[in-house]
Amino acid sequence: xxxxxxxxxxxxxxxxxxxxxxxxxxxxxxxxxxxxxxxxxxxxxxxxx
Numbered sequence: 001x002x003x004x005x006x007x008x009x010x011x012x013x014x015x016x017x018x019x020x021x022x023x024x025x026x027x028x029x030x031x032x033x034x035x036x037x038x039x040x041x042x043x044x045x046x047x048x049x
């Protein structure tokens with residue numbers, strides 16, 4: 001499955017992307033999460049320091 005999330009700033013896109021990534025990995029899936037935002041914070045939201 002391939003999924004892209006886009007939209008206006010400040011509406012929770014990163015939060016939703018992080019939640020979906022966590023759910024997919026908890027169900028045994030392999031996830032490649034790519035944050036193309038210049039102010040990247042997806043890694044922090046999924047627990048990567």
